[in-house]
Amino acid sequence: MSAFQEPFFTRGPSPLARLTFFTLVAIAIMIADHRFQALSFARMGIGAVLNPVEQALMVPGQIFSRGAAYFSDQDRLLAENRELNQKVLALAAEGQQGRLILAEKPYLDVLGLAQQRFSGTGLIAEVIRDARSPYTRKIIINKGMTQGVTAGLAVIAGDGVVGQVTAVGVMSSEVTLSTEKDQTLPVLIVRNGLRAIAIGSGRGDGTIDVPSLPLGSDVQIGDQIVTSGIDGTYPPGLGVAVVSQVEKNPAFSFAKIVAQPVAAAAHHRFVKVMLKDPAQTYPKPDVGTDDKKTARDAQANTQANGQTAAQNANAARRDRRANQ
Amino acid sequence: MLPEGIVVQTSKPAAMDLSPASRDAMRLPAPLSLVIITIIVSLLLNLLPWGGAALLSHPDFILLILLYWAVHEPRIVGQGWGFALGLIMDVADSALLGQHAMVYVVAIFLAQLLRLRMLQLNVLEQALHIIAILFVSQGIGVLLNLSMGRAFPGYGMLISLMLGALLWPIINLIATIPRLRRRSTGVVS
Numbered sequence: 001m002s003a004f005q006e007p008f009f010t011r012g013p014s015p016l017a018r019l020t021f022f023t024l025v026a027i028a029i030m031i032a033d034h035r036f037q038a039l040s041f042a043r044m045g046i047g048a049v050l051n052p053v054e055q056a057l058m059v060p061g062q063i064f065s066r067g068a069a070y071f072s073d074q075d076r077l078l079a080e081n082r083e084l085n086q087k088v089l090a091l092a093a094e095g096q097q098g099r100l101i102l103a104e105k106p107y108l109d110v111l112g113l114a115q116q117r118f119s120g121t122g123l124i125a126e127v128i129r130d131a132r133s134p135y136t137r138k139i140i141i142n143k144g145m146t147q148g149v150t151a152g153l154a155v156i157a158g159d160g161v162v163g164q165v166t167a168v169g170v171m172s173s174e175v176t177l178s179t180e181k182d183q184t185l186p187v188l189i190v191r192n193g194l195r196a197i198a199i200g201s202g203r204g205d206g207t208i209d210v211p212s213l214p215l216g217s218d219v220q221i222g223d224q225i226v227t228s229g230i231d232g233t234y235p236p237g238l239g240v241a242v243v244s245q246v247e248k249n250p251a252f253s254f255a256k257i258v259a260q261p262v263a264a265a266a267h268h269r270f271v272k273v274m275l276k277d278p279a280q281t282y283p284k285p286d287v288g289t290d291d292k293k294t295a296r297d298a299q300a301n302t303q304a305n306g307q308t309a310a311q312n313a314n315a316a317r318r319d320r321r322a323n324q
Numbered sequence: 325m326l327p328e329g330i331v332v333q334t335s336k337p338a339a340m341d342l343s344p345a346s347r348d349a350m351r352l353p354a355p356l357s358l359v360i361i362t363i364i365v366s367l368l369l370n371l372l373p374w375g376g377a378a379l380l381s382h383p384d385f386i387l388l389i390l391l392y393w394a395v396h397e398p399r400i401v402g403q404g405w406g407f408a409l410g411l412i413m414d415v416a417d418s419a420l421l422g423q424h425a426m427v428y429v430v431a432i433f434l435a436q437l438l439r440l441r442m443l444q445l446n447v448l449e450q451a452l453h454i455i456a457i458l459f460v461s462q463g464i465g466v467l468l469n470l471s472m473g474r475a476f477p478g479y480g481m482l483i484s485l486m487l488g489a490l491l492w493p494i495i496n497l498i499a500t501i502p503r504l505r506r507r508s509t510g511v512v513s
Contacts, residue, residue, distance in 0.1 A: 015436045018403045022429040026407070029422035034472070039421050046415040050371065054416070058373050129373050131418040134380050134477035135469045138418050167418065174418050181473060203475055 040151070040167060047169040058129065087158075122156075122272040123147060128172060137177040137206070139163075143273060144171045152233065154274040160239030160263040161185065161227060162271050175271070178240065179206040179261055187240050188228040192218055195228055198240055198259065208241045210257040215248050219257055235274060239263065354397050362389050363409070371416055380480030383488040386413060387431055387461070391454060392495050394435040395442055406432040423468055431461035451492040458485045 013021070032038040123143055131138035143149050145168050155162045155175045163183065167174040178185055181202025187210070188195045194217060201207045213219060223243040229236025241259035248255045366385035374382050386409055393401035410425030417424070434457045435442075442450045462481060470476065 015403070015433055019429060019433040022403050022407045023426060026410075026422040026426035026429065029411075029425070030420055030468075033421035042411075043415050043421065046412055050412070050416050053368070054371050054373070057368060057371055061373060130375055130379075132374055132379060133417045133419045134481075135474045136418065140418070181475075202473070204478075 043167055044145070044169055047167075047172070051169055051172050055128075121275050123149065123275055125149075125155075125173075125271055125273055127269055127271060131174060137180040137200075137202075138166070139175050139177065139271075141173050141175055141271060141273070142171065144169045144173050146170060148275060149173050149273055153276065154234045154238075155271050156235075156238055156274060157263045157268045157271050160241075160261070161234060162263050162268065164233070165273065173273075177206075178263075179208060185234060185240055186228045186231045187225045189219065189243075190224040190226055191220075194218065195230075196225075198225060201258070206261065207244070208259045208261055210243075210259060211254060213255050213257060214253065215250065215255050217255060219243060219246050219255065221246055225259055353400065354393075356400065359393055359397065359400055362393075363405075365389075367409070367412070370413065377480060380478055381483035381487065383484050383491055384458075384462075385491075387428055387458070388454075388488055388491055388495055390428060390432060391435045391457060392492075394432045395439045395450075398436060398439060401432075402436070403429045403432045420468075420472070423465060426468070427461045427465040430464055431457050434460060447493045447496050450496075451489040454492045455485050455489045458488050 012018075029039065125141040125143040128140045128142050131140060139162075141155070149165055149168055151165055151168050153165045155165060161178050163175045163177040163180070165173050166176040176183055177200070178198075179200045179202070181200055183200040185198045185208075186195070187198045194213070196210050197212050198208050198210050201209045208225075210219075210225070221243055225240045225243065227234040227236055227238045227240055239262040241261045243257060244260045245258040246255060247257075363386065366389040369385040390401060390406055390409065393405075406428030407425045410423075410428040411421065413419075413424040413428075414421045438453050438457070442453050445453075462485065466476065466481070
């Protein structure tokens with residue numbers, strides 16, 4: 001008889017009870033993570049420990065691939081160089097026009113015609129690896145909380161939108177690609193300015209759907225889709241996709257539009273995280289804490305101010321007429 | 325004196341039961357350090373930058389090691405270990421938090437159900453049980469993702485089950501070495 005034999009009486013809850021308990025906890029965690037994004041801190045904590053280990057584990061592979069690339073990459077580099085030179089030429093005119101527009105922009109801002117919401121500052125980040133999950137389309141970049149990355153920032157590359165930061169670690173972040181299921185982008189079609197919402201299809205072919213356009217809308221194969229910028233997340237004018245399939249079936253009220261993304265996310269080594277200028281974000285509505293009383297006061301104020309506001313408007317109109 | 329023909333059933337010790345399951349009980353338990361080291365090694369293997377075809381088809385090393393210990397050391401490794409390591413793998417794989425945890429807990433539960441039966445069999449027959457356990461538990465993981473509207477990742481997952489079963493005899497080899505050593509030095513419980 002030793003202390004190591006099977007216990008005669010089972011201690012603690014039965015395996016089935018444990019299974020039930022752990023399964024329920026797991027489901028609760030999944031709901032908390034999926035619906036409420038409530039566990040980003042736990043994720044960040046575990047990730048802070050795991051990420052250095054993962055980095056270290058990638059070193060042997062990198063050494064190997066660099067060693068192999070050193071001998072074989074001459075041709076590829078030459079081809080890439082040629083391509084980049086062509087791109088510089090192709091973008092030269094646009095870049096200079098851009099400078100002109102930027103120079104004009106302060107005047108427009110003064111006039112109040114344009115609202116600046118994007119600081120234009122970005123953070124260049126290196127793509128470390130693809131996420132290991134076979135179900136989701138994510139990449140891991142090497143900039144995190146310490147560099148000022150927050151969840152929700154847009155991530156772009158030279159050719160267009162890559163995706164959005166969805167989880168931030170200490171020194172790295174997860175970027176969910178715009179082809180991932182349910183990733184939405186406010187877009188417009190360049191040819192006719194038609195606004196729409198583009199949603200990642202999540203299918204294996206990595207396409208983007210534009211599901212909300214009615215049958216009669218003017219969309220053709222080959223139309224370029226760019227961001228419209230009305231969400232305040234993605235700067236306007238970034239390339240998103242090119243329409244590859246338009247199906248107008250009268251049985252449905254919306255056209256089925258499928259587009260191929262322009263940013264080949266799998267091939268980028270560097271991406272740019274678009275930082276938001278904290279001063280330029282929209283002010284939050286000032287909701288009173290003394291709920292009813294303040295609400296009533298506010299109502300009274302607006303009624304009292306209504307007349308003055310109207311008078312102000314009239315005065316402004318008179319001024320303008322006088323100026324003309 | 326009792327009359328003849330009446331046999332008194334006395335509680336005498338049963339004859340030595342030498343079935344594999346009971347021999348297992350006579351062994352020393354694996355040292356906790358060995359359990360932890362094997363789990364750390366398997367975690368490192370899981371954290372390698374798997375990609376491409378290997379992403380789907382590589383075996384889940386942590387799950388295999390957990391199953392091994394759940395079968396051989398049920399009092400050290402139980403569903404709680406599966407749950408904790410599952411959460412770690414969720415973070416590592418950027419998956420929904422709780423997804424691996426659920427899969428691992430279900431797999432260890434199945435191992436707990438089948439463990440006495442598996443210990444009666446040889447390693448190759450155990451490997452067939454492992455395929456079944458992996459199939460059911462990974463299947464739950466696939467169903468979870470499908471229920472969230474994600475696409476089926478492909479049949480490469482079946483390869484990972486096969487590779488897991490092929491690894492089972494190897495895992496058995498590695499993790500029995502310290503016990504063999506202990507027996508040969510004469511330290512037996």
